[in-house]
Amino acid sequence: MAHSAGFEALDFQCWPEETQLARSREFLAQMQTRRSVRDFSREPVPYELIENAIATAGRAPSGANQQPWTFVVVSEPALKQQIRQAAEAEEKESYTRRMSAEWLAALEPLGTDWHKPHLQDAPYLIVVFAQSWGVEPDSASGAATRIKHYYVAESVGIAVGLLLASLHLAGLATLTHTPSPMAFLSALLERPANEKPYVLIPVGYPAEGAQVPRITKNRWPASWCGAEDCPGSVRGREGDWR
Numbered sequence: 022m023a024h025s026a027g028f029e030a031l032d033f034q035c036w037p038e039e040t041q042l043a044r045s046r047e048f049l050a051q052m053q054t055r056r057s058v059r060d061f062s063r064e065p066v067p068y069e070l071i072e073n074a075i076a077t078a079g080r081a082p083s084g085a086n087q088q089p090w091t092f093v094v095v096s097e098p099a100l101k102q103q104i105r106q107a108a109e110a111e112e113k114e115s116y117t118r119r120m121s122a123e124w125l126a127a128l129e130p131l132g133t134d135w136h137k138p139h140l141q142d143a144p145y146l147i148v149v150f151a152q153s154w155g156v157e158p159d160s161a162s163g164a165a166t167r168i169k170h171y172y173v174a175e176s177v178g179i180a181v182g183l184l185l186a187s188l189h190l191a192g193l194a195t196l197t198h199t200p201s202p203m204a205f206l207s208a209l210l211e212r213p214a215n216e217k218p219y220v221l222i223p224v225g226y227p228a229e230g231a232q233v234p235r236i237t238k239n240r241w242p243a244s245w246c247g248a249e250d251c252p253g254s255v256r257g258r259e260g261d262w263r
Contacts, residue, residue, distance in 0.1 A: 051189065051190055053238075054189075055185070055186075055189045056194075056233045058139075058194035058195065058227050058231060058233065059133075059139050059196055059231075059233075060139070060142075060227060060228040060230075060232065061139050061143040061194065061223060061225045061226070061227065061228055061231075062142070062225060062229065063142055064144070064226050065144055066144045066145060066226065071147070071188075071224065073191070074184055074187035074191060074193075075092045075094075075147070075184065077183050077184065077187040078090075078180040078183045078187065079180070081176065081179045081180035082176070083172070083180070084170065084171035084172030084173070084175065084176050085170075085172075087152075087155060087168075087170050087171065087176070089151060089152040089170045089176055090149060090151060090176070090177050090219075091150040091152060092147055092148075092149055092184075093147070093148040093149075093150065093212070094145055094146070094147055095145065095146040095147075096144060096146075098141070101140060101141050104140055104146065104205075104206070104209060104221075105137055105138070105140035105141050107205035108137050108140055108198070108200040108221070109135055109137050111201065111202060111203075111205070112134075112135035112137060112200050115200075115201060116134060116135045117135075119201075130236070131234050132234060137198070137200075139196060139198075140198075140221075140223060142223075143223035143224055143225040144225045145224045145225065146222065146223055146224070147184070147221075147222040147224055148210060148220075148222075149180070149181055149184070149218075149219045149220050149222065150212055150217060151173050151174065151177045151216070151217050152173065152215050152216055153173060153215050153216070153217055154167050154168060154169060154215045155167070155169075155170055155215070156168065156213075156215060167215075177219050181197075181219070181220055181222075188224055193224055193225065194224070194225060194227045194231075195222050195223065195224050196222065197220050197222060198220070198221040198223065199221065200221065203221070
Protein backbone atom coordinates (compact mmCIF):
# COMPACT_ATOMS: atom_id res chain seq x y z
CA MET A 22 0.00 0.00 0.00
CA ALA A 23 1.49 3.32 -1.07
CA HIS A 24 1.48 6.27 1.31
CA SER A 25 2.51 9.87 1.02
CA ALA A 26 5.28 11.49 2.98
CA GLY A 27 4.82 11.43 6.72
CA PHE A 28 4.68 7.63 7.05
CA GLU A 29 7.36 5.24 8.28
CA ALA A 30 7.91 1.50 8.30
CA LEU A 31 6.02 -0.42 10.98
CA ASP A 32 8.22 -1.73 13.78
CA PHE A 33 6.58 -5.09 14.48
CA GLN A 34 7.99 -8.39 15.68
CA CYS A 35 6.42 -11.69 14.67
CA TRP A 36 6.61 -14.46 17.26
CA PRO A 37 6.44 -18.24 16.78
CA GLU A 38 3.02 -19.58 17.76
CA GLU A 39 4.45 -21.29 20.84
CA THR A 40 5.86 -17.98 22.05
CA GLN A 41 2.63 -16.17 21.29
CA LEU A 42 0.61 -18.65 23.33
CA ALA A 43 3.09 -18.60 26.22
CA ARG A 44 3.09 -14.80 26.39
CA SER A 45 -0.69 -14.64 26.07
CA ARG A 46 -1.23 -17.22 28.82
CA GLU A 47 1.27 -15.53 31.11
CA PHE A 48 -0.44 -12.17 30.67
CA LEU A 49 -3.87 -13.70 31.30
CA ALA A 50 -2.60 -15.43 34.44
CA GLN A 51 -1.18 -12.15 35.72
CA MET A 52 -4.33 -10.17 35.03
CA GLN A 53 -6.52 -12.82 36.66
CA THR A 54 -4.92 -11.80 39.97
CA ARG A 55 -5.81 -8.12 39.57
CA ARG A 56 -8.19 -6.83 42.24
CA SER A 57 -9.42 -3.45 43.37
CA VAL A 58 -7.77 -2.68 46.72
CA ARG A 59 -9.01 -0.29 49.41
CA ASP A 60 -6.51 -1.09 52.17
CA PHE A 61 -3.12 0.42 51.31
CA SER A 62 0.24 0.37 53.04
CA ARG A 63 2.10 3.64 53.37
CA GLU A 64 5.31 1.92 52.24
CA PRO A 65 7.11 4.05 49.63
CA VAL A 66 6.86 3.04 45.98
CA PRO A 67 9.68 3.62 43.45
CA TYR A 68 8.53 6.59 41.39
CA GLU A 69 9.87 5.07 38.19
CA LEU A 70 7.09 2.46 38.39
CA ILE A 71 4.56 5.29 38.22
CA GLU A 72 6.41 7.01 35.39
CA ASN A 73 6.66 3.81 33.36
CA ALA A 74 2.97 3.03 33.82
CA ILE A 75 1.95 6.50 32.67
CA ALA A 76 4.32 6.24 29.70
CA THR A 77 2.63 2.95 28.81
CA ALA A 78 -0.81 4.55 29.09
CA GLY A 79 0.37 7.27 26.75
CA ARG A 80 0.88 4.63 24.04
CA ALA A 81 -2.88 4.01 23.87
CA PRO A 82 -4.66 4.63 20.57
CA SER A 83 -6.76 7.77 20.49
CA GLY A 84 -9.17 9.47 18.13
CA ALA A 85 -7.15 11.27 15.43
CA ASN A 86 -4.07 10.61 17.64
CA GLN A 87 -5.03 13.64 19.73
CA GLN A 88 -4.07 11.92 23.01
CA PRO A 89 -6.76 13.79 24.98
CA TRP A 90 -5.53 12.93 28.46
CA THR A 91 -3.61 14.41 31.34
CA PHE A 92 -2.15 12.35 34.20
CA VAL A 93 -1.59 14.22 37.46
CA VAL A 94 0.46 12.42 40.13
CA VAL A 95 -0.13 13.47 43.74
CA SER A 96 2.15 12.40 46.59
CA GLU A 97 2.24 15.46 48.88
CA PRO A 98 0.50 14.47 52.15
CA ALA A 99 -1.31 17.76 52.70
CA LEU A 100 -2.77 17.70 49.19
CA LYS A 101 -3.81 14.07 49.55
CA GLN A 102 -5.59 15.03 52.76
CA GLN A 103 -7.45 17.82 50.97
CA ILE A 104 -8.48 15.43 48.23
CA ARG A 105 -9.70 12.91 50.79
CA GLN A 106 -11.73 15.50 52.67
CA ALA A 107 -13.36 16.79 49.50
CA ALA A 108 -14.04 13.28 48.20
CA GLU A 109 -15.56 12.17 51.50
CA ALA A 110 -17.83 15.20 51.57
CA GLU A 111 -19.21 14.31 48.13
CA GLU A 112 -19.38 10.60 48.91
CA LYS A 113 -21.21 11.17 52.19
CA GLU A 114 -23.78 13.21 50.32
CA SER A 115 -24.08 10.45 47.73
CA TYR A 116 -24.45 7.60 50.22
CA THR A 117 -26.95 9.45 52.39
CA ARG A 118 -29.01 11.35 49.80
CA ARG A 119 -28.10 10.94 46.13
CA MET A 120 -27.89 7.17 45.63
CA SER A 121 -31.02 5.15 45.02
CA ALA A 122 -31.84 2.09 47.12
CA GLU A 123 -31.04 -0.06 44.08
CA TRP A 124 -27.60 1.51 43.73
CA LEU A 125 -26.82 1.05 47.43
CA ALA A 126 -27.93 -2.58 47.21
CA ALA A 127 -25.57 -3.16 44.27
CA LEU A 128 -22.65 -1.75 46.30
CA GLU A 129 -23.47 -3.64 49.50
CA PRO A 130 -21.47 -6.81 48.63
CA LEU A 131 -18.37 -4.65 48.15
CA GLY A 132 -18.60 -3.22 51.68
CA THR A 133 -17.99 0.37 50.58
CA ASP A 134 -19.13 3.55 52.32
CA TRP A 135 -18.23 7.23 52.24
CA HIS A 136 -15.04 6.85 54.28
CA LYS A 137 -12.00 6.92 51.96
CA PRO A 138 -8.78 6.49 54.03
CA HIS A 139 -7.02 4.98 51.01
CA LEU A 140 -6.82 8.47 49.50
CA GLN A 141 -4.28 9.34 52.19
CA ASP A 142 -2.71 5.95 52.84
CA ALA A 143 -1.70 5.16 49.25
CA PRO A 144 1.72 6.70 48.45
CA TYR A 145 0.47 8.04 45.13
CA LEU A 146 -2.77 9.22 43.63
CA ILE A 147 -2.97 9.33 39.86
CA VAL A 148 -5.75 11.65 38.74
CA VAL A 149 -6.67 11.20 35.08
CA PHE A 150 -8.26 14.11 33.27
CA ALA A 151 -10.00 13.97 29.91
CA GLN A 152 -9.29 16.89 27.61
CA SER A 153 -12.68 17.84 26.20
CA TRP A 154 -10.94 20.02 23.64
CA GLY A 155 -7.40 21.06 22.81
CA VAL A 156 -5.76 24.45 22.82
CA GLU A 157 -3.17 25.47 20.24
CA PRO A 158 -1.72 28.87 19.32
CA ASP A 159 -2.95 30.34 16.05
CA SER A 160 -0.13 30.26 13.48
CA ALA A 161 -0.75 33.85 12.46
CA SER A 162 -1.82 35.71 15.58
CA GLY A 163 -0.45 33.43 18.27
CA ALA A 164 -3.80 33.61 20.07
CA ALA A 165 -5.09 30.44 21.73
CA THR A 166 -7.33 28.45 19.41
CA ARG A 167 -9.80 25.80 20.54
CA ILE A 168 -9.28 22.43 18.81
CA LYS A 169 -12.10 19.87 18.71
CA HIS A 170 -11.20 16.47 20.17
CA TYR A 171 -12.79 13.26 18.92
CA TYR A 172 -13.73 10.09 20.84
CA VAL A 173 -12.44 11.54 24.09
CA ALA A 174 -14.14 9.15 26.54
CA GLU A 175 -13.20 6.09 24.49
CA SER A 176 -9.58 7.21 24.11
CA VAL A 177 -9.10 8.01 27.80
CA GLY A 178 -10.80 4.77 28.81
CA ILE A 179 -8.35 2.72 26.75
CA ALA A 180 -5.41 4.65 28.24
CA VAL A 181 -6.67 4.00 31.77
CA GLY A 182 -6.92 0.28 30.98
CA LEU A 183 -3.28 0.22 29.91
CA LEU A 184 -2.34 2.21 33.01
CA LEU A 185 -4.04 -0.26 35.36
CA ALA A 186 -2.50 -3.26 33.61
CA SER A 187 0.98 -1.74 33.72
CA LEU A 188 0.71 -0.90 37.42
CA HIS A 189 -0.52 -4.41 38.20
CA LEU A 190 2.29 -6.05 36.25
CA ALA A 191 4.72 -3.86 38.21
CA GLY A 192 3.45 -5.42 41.44
CA LEU A 193 1.32 -2.49 42.59
CA ALA A 194 -2.26 -2.38 43.85
CA THR A 195 -4.80 0.09 42.53
CA LEU A 196 -8.36 1.26 42.94
CA THR A 197 -10.51 3.06 40.38
CA HIS A 198 -12.35 5.73 42.33
CA THR A 199 -14.93 8.05 40.79
CA PRO A 200 -16.47 10.29 43.45
CA SER A 201 -19.39 12.14 41.95
CA PRO A 202 -19.24 15.00 41.23
CA MET A 203 -15.46 15.36 40.83
CA ALA A 204 -15.15 19.09 40.16
CA PHE A 205 -13.15 19.48 43.38
CA LEU A 206 -10.24 17.70 41.68
CA SER A 207 -10.08 20.38 38.99
CA ALA A 208 -10.01 23.09 41.66
CA LEU A 209 -7.48 21.45 44.00
CA LEU A 210 -5.13 20.51 41.15
CA GLU A 211 -5.65 23.80 39.30
CA ARG A 212 -6.49 22.23 35.96
CA PRO A 213 -7.57 24.29 32.93
CA ALA A 214 -11.17 24.50 31.78
CA ASN A 215 -10.73 22.00 28.94
CA GLU A 216 -9.78 19.18 31.35
CA LYS A 217 -12.48 17.21 33.15
CA PRO A 218 -11.75 14.66 35.92
CA TYR A 219 -12.13 11.12 34.60
CA VAL A 220 -10.92 8.82 37.39
CA LEU A 221 -8.91 8.96 40.61
CA ILE A 222 -6.53 6.02 41.13
CA PRO A 223 -4.78 5.36 44.47
CA VAL A 224 -1.58 3.35 43.87
CA GLY A 225 0.67 1.49 46.27
CA TYR A 226 1.21 -1.80 48.06
CA PRO A 227 -1.64 -3.59 49.84
CA ALA A 228 -1.67 -3.16 53.61
CA GLU A 229 -0.69 -6.21 55.64
CA GLY A 230 -3.78 -8.36 56.01
CA ALA A 231 -5.66 -6.49 53.27
CA GLN A 232 -8.88 -8.15 52.23
CA VAL A 233 -11.04 -7.91 49.14
CA PRO A 234 -14.65 -8.96 48.56
CA ARG A 235 -15.18 -12.61 47.66
CA ILE A 236 -16.53 -12.17 44.15
CA THR A 237 -16.43 -14.08 40.89
CA LYS A 238 -15.43 -12.95 37.42
CA ASN A 239 -17.02 -14.52 34.38
CA ARG A 240 -14.50 -16.79 32.71
CA TRP A 241 -15.81 -15.59 29.39
CA PRO A 242 -17.64 -12.26 29.13
CA ALA A 243 -21.30 -12.74 28.38
CA SER A 244 -20.94 -10.82 25.12
CA TRP A 245 -17.97 -12.86 23.87
CA CYS A 246 -18.61 -15.05 20.86
CA GLY A 247 -15.96 -17.36 19.41
CA ALA A 248 -15.22 -17.54 15.70
CA GLU A 249 -17.19 -20.78 15.29
CA ASP A 250 -19.98 -19.93 17.70
CA CYS A 251 -23.55 -19.13 16.82
CA PRO A 252 -24.71 -15.59 17.67
CA GLY A 253 -25.60 -15.34 21.34
CA SER A 254 -23.67 -18.47 22.36
CA VAL A 255 -20.35 -18.68 24.15
CA ARG A 256 -18.06 -21.68 23.98
CA GLY A 257 -15.27 -22.20 26.48
CA ARG A 258 -11.79 -23.51 25.77
CA GLU A 259 -12.83 -27.14 26.31
CA GLY A 260 -15.77 -26.78 23.95
CA ASP A 261 -18.41 -26.31 26.64
CA TRP A 262 -21.27 -24.04 25.63
CA ARG A 263 -22.35 -21.28 27.98
